[in-house]
Amino acid sequence: MPDLKEKVAIITGASSxxxxxxxxxxxxxxxxxxxxxxxxxxxxxxxxxxxxxxTLQDKILLVTGDICDEQLQKNLVEQTVQKFGRVDVLVNNAGTLKYGTIETIDMAYFHQSMDVNVRSVVILTQLCIPHLTKTKGAIVNVSSVCGTRAFPGVLAYNMSKSALDQFTRCVALELAPKQIRVNSVNPGVIATEIHKRSGMSEQKYVKYLEHSKTTHALGRVGDVSEVAKTIAFLASSDASFITGAQVPIDGGRHAMCPR
Known part of the structure; x- marks a missing residue:
């Protein structure tokens, strides 16, 4: 099992x-x-x-608010260092998803998507670098198969995740001299509430999950724990020679070319 004992980890979007x-x-x-x-x-x-x-209750810090709020970002990092004295791991997980094509996309959401999925990651990463430099820490960005493959109907989300993947690669090279590792995980369809929060009805969601069995080579959708375990691996010393990687957790979906 990955060794994260007493490592201090910041995790965004941790409420679900x-x-x-x-x-x-x-x-x-x-x-x-x-x-x-x-x-x-x-x-x-x-x-x-x-x-x-x-985990003991006093080893958990909760900071509630909008990840796009720069004051919240500063407070999150400052309070983490104040409480624990260090930062070893940053998991940029917070994200937003809504449906829309080039003809139907709402530009207000387009900007929100970029703010949540990309801009907040950039700023929070900047804030954590001085602390991660001291610990030779790790950053794990939660991207998507939509960052590496094109899918119609979720244009803003696809674009934001593609930008996040490029950010991961570039920053991995920039921070390598500091021995800070930067990687992303790229899940396929995972059974969470994100699709229903994006506006999909319960009936459509059930059909979507059933259809998704055919779009993933392993014949099923993924479980949250499967993504979490990969994030933990990348954050740990077990992945000490991995940086700049996009790790698919998608049952083979990224490799498929349906005919």
Missing amino acids: GIGRGTAVEFAQLGAHLALTGRNQENLQATAKVCVEAG
Whole structure:
């Protein structure tokens, strides 16, 4: 198992989905957690599950708010260092998804997508670099198969994740002299609430999950824990010679060319 005992990890978007699953995985591995999300109730629920998984309550910091708020970003990093004295891992997980083509996309959402999925990552990474330099830490960005492959109907999301992947590669090279490793995970369809939050009805979501069995080579959608375990691996010393990578967690979807 990856060794994250007493490592200090900042995880964004930790109130649900992959972010919550990652927080729980890190808790089981003994990490100290700085968690952020917009929904205070859900974030507290994540903290409760983390305590049940093995982390002490006083080893969890919760910072509630919008990840695009630059003051929140500064507070998150400053409070993490104040409480724990260091930062070892940054997991940029917070993200937003809505449907829209080039003909139907709402430009307000286009800007929001870039702000949440890209701009917030850039700023938070900048803030963490001085601290990660001291610990020779790791950054894991949560991207998507949509960053590496083209899919119609989710233009802003696809573009933002592609930008995130390029950010990962460029920053991995820039920070390599500091021995800070930077990688991304690129999930396929994972069973979370993100699609329903994007406007998909329960009925359509059920059909979507069933259809997704045919778009992933392994014949099923993924589970949050499968992504969380890969994030934990990349954040740990087990991945000490991996940087600048995009790791697909998609049941083979990235390799498929349907005929």
